[in-house]
Amino acid sequence: MSSASAPSPFASGVELLAALRSGAITSRALLDLYLERIARFNPQLNAVIHLEVEAARTRADEADAAQARGESWGPLHGLPLTVKESHHIAGWPTTWGDPAFADFRPDATGVAAQRLLDAGAIIFGKTNVPINLLDWQSYNAIHGTTENPWRVGFTPGGSSGGSAAALAAGLTSVELGTDAGGSVRIPSHFCGLFGHRPSIYVVPQAGNERPGITLGNEVATPGPMARSARDLELLLDVLAGPTGPEATAWRLTLPAPRATELTRFRVAILYSAEIAVVDDAYVERLRGLTQKLRDAGVAVDETARPAFDFTEQHHVLIQVLRGASSSRATPAAVEAAEALLRTKAADDLSYVTDAARAMLQSHRTWLGIQERRAAIQRAWAEFFTRYDVLLAPASTTAAFPIDEAGTRDTRTLSVNNRRADYNDQLFWAGLATLPGLPASVAPIGHTRDGLPAGVQIIGPYLEDRTPLAFAAALEDLYGFRVPPGFE
Template sequence: MNDLVFRSAGELATAIAAKEVSSVELLDHYLTRLDRFDSQVNAIVARDDESARAAARAADRKVSRGESLGPLHGVPVTIKDSLEVAGMRTTGGSHRWGHHVSTVDAEAVSRLKKAGAIVFGKSNLPADARDWQTYNELYGTTNNPWDATRGPGGSSGGSAAALAAGLTGLELGGDTAGSIRVPSHFCGVYGLRPSYGIVPRHGSVSGHAPGSLAEFDMAVLGPLGRHADDLALGLDVIAGPDRDNSPAWRLDLPPSRARDLREFRVAAWLDDPFCPVDRELVTVMETMLAAVRSEGATVIERKGPVGLEETMTLYRPLLMAQSGLIEPDVSYSALVEHSMAEGAAAGPASELTVRFRDWHAHDERRQQSRRRWAKFFDDVDVLLCPVSPTAAFPHDHRPDPGWSVRTLRIDGKERPYREMLSWVAPASLNYLPAAVAPIGATRDGLPIGIQVIAPYLHDGTAIRFVQCLAQTMGGFRRPPGF
């Protein structure tokens, strides 16, 4: 059974349908593993064993009656605690929503349930999903299963840690600034940031009050799993128009541009002086690239069409303006006053309180950037680049609202913590799909992932590439002791 829980979500559904294992048996085993291992990780911060067992029993009855089954039938899954799950607390890691009990499911959660998934818990995240470390005052710190002195990334850190430790069958997270991609990289699992706009975010309290309907720029929901196939299955279940738009349109994503590695045209951008990448990571990525070449892929070394420095000048103002939405009214009013008094000298205050006229100008520059990226992909299928400049780093919970106190250690030198933004920014800013796949490890055994960026709405191309890469590089590895 211990090996069974590390299978892909699709394989688990197949095993349940074939009566190799029942949904109740599988759920109970995940719950037993939670009791045994989660004290080391603190990935799952809320459980609903009773409701999950009732749903699992109902799933098993369907199997016994020979009824038609969904693609995730009977599979136990967990959900990031920024997404509403009916009957459970949904806090976003924040005291503001600490007592909020959801009465409805987020749209994406509802789709997972309709596909047969059994939701049994919520995974941890940083307060308001605003860090690449996972800790908050409500639920404490989540540790990396590969090294408990280090974080699992953020903000979907509980999601990735739970998968790596074998505590859940599939996870649903969110990503605006690498929140799916960084944890996947740090924990050695697969993650997908879908193209912006193809997965409804209704029911997210990340940046929203519960019940909000307004969209959040650059923010997406996406699947995390232990296997590349989980990304395809998860996206197929959760993508598509919401009910307001479904009468008029449907989602019809194009197939992958290539089916195996020898058909792929690959651009590689493995390092950059604007945001240097630790040499250990570059070496592993170069080894991966050599393997891809040996399989027949066409590989060229080519930077993205918009450099990291220019990307950050476009991305940061849009991201900071959005972050201002999370500020409480009193503190936001103070920021407005400070910005009006000091102008550009107000620094972050002016970015958090940007005028719509200025936001629109930033957005126009972003749209021009998107055009350049679309042209870039005319003769390239995917771009391979780092997820971050480092592997998982030690816990550092010093208060740092402006990202000016904490640092990253890259090749023995201190670098600004805000450089965690640099490599995730191109896909976020330009609404592009980006998948992350494990490709190796540091000398200390910490996972290393590669980011695979594809053209807008070509999510299938990014997913197919990581599926092919898994066959070449070996895919997910189980952390020692789990």
């Protein structure tokens, strides 16, 4: 990026930071570029739902002045960026898309967002989410619906859907999302981006609690999103590490990746599963990836699987995921779950029935679920003695048409011209969520009908740099593409 050229809104964060350090661009000019693009493109996307323009411009000017004095605020000095709406910024609205919290303004900034600020970033806005972060679309009664830049009327995913749409359209440099049930990975896949769900607890959740809530969520984690895999590692280095009392003594040192060259990775791949069938158009892209890897000299095992039953894994996932959020259930929701279970057989493992069980499970049942979860974690650990990464779908389909009718419990998706349970998407996200494993997503081209496709790269616990390194190697084969009309 030369000093004679304007900065590209689609440049990676690493490239933009290099240009800022060299003086090729200024923080204020870069911020204004993104604000101009938001004014131009956001009305059709509704990705960015809150801006703090004057405060951001003041901070950008201060960053430029510090740069001129030879001072550095940190590795993100002067980089303008947005964050997912659920991240607390002191004095800014945090609603989780829920009208009950429409007027909530936190007094303090959450740990993850504060670490971005402490590293020199300029947070200038927030991006849209579904209500209570519980959907793979991003719409709510406060801020409306977010569109996918790749196709009008299609979802960018959720719950970090506004984050993904803003990145893909070049409205921000990098993003901070969160992920429990695929909320970083699915939007990254739907919008042709890179995303990373860290190993659980590597990035603190603290500081983003709802009013009256103290306990964290044992399956949710903040995670970075970007147009380049190299940005993910940069952001993870800023975000990772203990906080609060743990920081008194604990230190985090993530190990180096097991490999950096594609041919040195031991790779296994999944294409589909009976419990969550993947659309053929998406499978075609995954098989194309396998062929491209083999052409590059990579040995890819199409038969290797961790030693647990997928149906068992999915049942345990739902009990953990929905059990972890059961404390927020209203009395009406509890009564509805009790009524539903009175009509269901004990062997009914449909999502709606299993979710009702999760809400009502006893402590004894919860402990039994945790034992089964631990067995699955051990099976993953054994698997990763033989393989470095498992490649898998990020969801059951590519991006799908926006559907706000009913609820996620009543919706279906078209998979191979048949109607499939909307919640089948959760199975693929849950492969990493349940055991707390790191999982990156990288673009692998587009389906026959022109929608982005991404691959989920699952790695060993606390070895986040391994799936990140594989994503970076894939970037050399594929990489981010600008959606038509947003150049």
